[in-house]
Amino acid sequence: MGPLVPDIISTNLNYIVALIIGIFFGMILEQAGFSTSKKLVGLFYGYDFTVLRVFFTAGVTAMVGVLGLLHFGLLDINLIYINPTYIWSAIVGGLIMGLGFVLGGFCPGTSVCAAAIGKIDAMIFIGGAFIGVLIFAEGYPLFESLYKASYIGNPRISETLGISPNLFAFLLTFIALVAFYVVTLIEKKVNKEEIRFLNLNRTNAIIAGGGILLLIFSVTFVEKKSTLLRMIEDENLVRNYPLKEMTVDELAFRLLDKNEERLQIIDFRNEKSYSEWSLPRSTLFTRENLFEKEPAQFLRYRHTDNLFVAEDELTERKMAVLASEMGFKNIKILKGGLQKFRKDILGFEPIAEPKSLDEQWLNRFRTRAKAEIPELIRKNKPAGPVKKKQKRSLGGC
Amino acid sequence: MEENKYMNPYLAGFLLGLLLLSTIYITGRGLGASGAIKSAVVAGVEVVAPSHTSNTKFYQEYSKEHEGTSPLMNWLVFEVVGVLIGAFLSGLISGRLDLKFEKGPNATTRMRFWGALIGGMLWGIGSQLGRGCTSGAALSGMAVMSTGGLLVMISIFGGAYGFAYFLRKFWI
Numbered sequence: 140m141g142p143l144v145p146d147i148i149s150t151n152l153n154y155i156v157a158l159i160i161g162i163f164f165g166m167i168l169e170q171a172g173f174s175t176s177k178k179l180v181g182l183f184y185g186y187d188f189t190v191l192r193v194f195f196t197a198g199v200t201a202m203v204g205v206l207g208l209l210h211f212g213l214l215d216i217n218l219i220y221i222n223p224t225y226i227w228s229a230i231v232g233g234l235i236m237g238l239g240f241v242l243g244g245f246c247p248g249t250s251v252c253a254a255a256i257g258k259i260d261a262m263i264f265i266g267g268a269f270i271g272v273l274i275f276a277e278g279y280p281l282f283e284s285l286y287k288a289s290y291i292g293n294p295r296i297s298e299t300l301g302i303s304p305n306l307f308a309f310l311l312t313f314i315a316l317v318a319f320y321v322v323t324l325i326e327k328k329v330n331k332e333e334i335r336f337l338n339l340n341r342t343n344a345i346i347a348g349g350g351i352l353l354l355i356f357s358v359t360f361v362e363k364k365s366t367l368l369r370m371i372e373d374e375n376l377v378r379n380y381p382l383k384e385m386t387v388d389e390l391a392f393r394l395l396d397k398n399e400e401r402l403q404i405i406d407f408r409n410e411k412s413y414s415e416w417s418l419p420r421s422t423l424f425t426r427e428n429l430f431e432k433e434p435a436q437f438l439r440y441r442h443t444d445n446l447f448v449a450e451d452e453l454t455e456r457k458m459a460v461l462a463s464e465m466g467f468k469n470i471k472i473l474k475g476g477l478q479k480f481r482k483d484i485l486g487f488e489p490i491a492e493p494k495s496l497d498e499q500w501l502n503r504f505r506t507r508a509k510a511e512i513p514e515l516i517r518k519n520k521p522a523g524p525v526k527k528k529q530k531r532s533l534g535g536c
Numbered sequence: 537m538e539e540n541k542y543m544n545p546y547l548a549g550f551l552l553g554l555l556l557l558s559t560i561y562i563t564g565r566g567l568g569a570s571g572a573i574k575s576a577v578v579a580g581v582e583v584v585a586p587s588h589t590s591n592t593k594f595y596q597e598y599s600k601e602h603e604g605t606s607p608l609m610n611w612l613v614f615e616v617v618g619v620l621i622g623a624f625l626s627g628l629i630s631g632r633l634d635l636k637f638e639k640g641p642n643a644t645t646r647m648r649f650w651g652a653l654i655g656g657m658l659w660g661i662g663s664q665l666g667r668g669c670t671s672g673a674a675l676s677g678m679a680v681m682s683t684g685g686l687l688v689m690i691s692i693f694g695g696a697y698g699f700a701y702f703l704r705k706f707w708i
Contacts, residue, residue, distance in 0.1 A: 143562045271658060
């Protein structure tokens, strides 16, 4: 599961990655024509919409791509950088940058590109940018109240608007496609070229096809999490889902076995019940943890049974269905839930007149378990919630 | 050498989108540019006036956010060095390397000089307020659907369109 930094790619290797990504970034920008101010500002005067085309194609592609990664469970949204939202700072800063765009003819990234191929105006622009940051740094007390005003956290637009991410992606992709068509007409008009509506040559057909594909993906790449959460609402499905079960007696036996090392108990009760009493070798888990990169690694030890426990079996089943659908192996549930475990083991009342050998055995075993397991529970120091060390990546500028 | 044509903008945009997507998948963060300028400014001030950086709030907050390392050991600094190399190579391949001062057809050199300098300055200030520029806030923010990033994007382009009419002498 992504992101690959910091565990698969180390922090130091990440600098090399940055350099390589930068090289591609610079090449693409330069090849697109972002190394000349005349082409860049064309957007604002209607004679050249290259910037709009490149920018929105890139934005929409990446956005739908991120939805795709989330759809296939390949990315932990909690670990990636989501730009924070400080409403007024964003608006005022954006407007200042807008003025800077038409005045200077570049934005920072494109000015670096242009300077690299020898544009002197871009070098002056970069000099100006240095002065600007210095002004901000030295005048920080003046800017600070605006800089930190109306902070609303790191919401995604879908949360702010209360719509699904897919709907937003679809709408934005649709708007982009319409805009591409309209600006082509505007561009031709401004440049006094012949306007032909719906000119279907090969290039345009490929672009239109790509656009339609993006539209389709934008609605089909539903976040895996929300699909699965809807799936476990269906109790029938949950009850009939093939899951491995463990009986309360097997659990009791394995708890008493001192050589047992292949059992992990994943406790899905709330934190309060967990802190009151918990089984040895158990870890507190939440439903959210199943979708997170780091906690989920806990379930990936090989040759280990992960026993999901909760007060009732249905909750166990739901969590186990989620885990199985997320691709985790060796998941088991406790038959009857902790309810049954408490009743049959911890609160065992021996069968008065055992009729068969089995019942005699049962009496003997459960009586022993009833005597020893509470002691184990008492001695057990709860491991607490599963640990999360990784923080959100730092990003932005 | 004859100047080659530019790449189809949709193809360039698609490739840029894939690059951004890979960046998010690999590093958990997006692309950026203005952050590198900020790092360079902080590093520069640290060298020129070390006591000033330790007494001034902006630099203190910066060093608290980027603990322990030199301001130049920064992801964006490496990335922007890459941009310089990549753009240079691309210009070399396509025959566009040339020391050139570009301006609009009706703009004077003096206008363009001050326009570029002040424009850059405004970006310097604006990108700090917006916590990112076109790449770091607008484009990368759009990819992860950040409300803040999209707000910055709308403000940049909306603002630019609003101001464009008054500054048309510079470009047309």
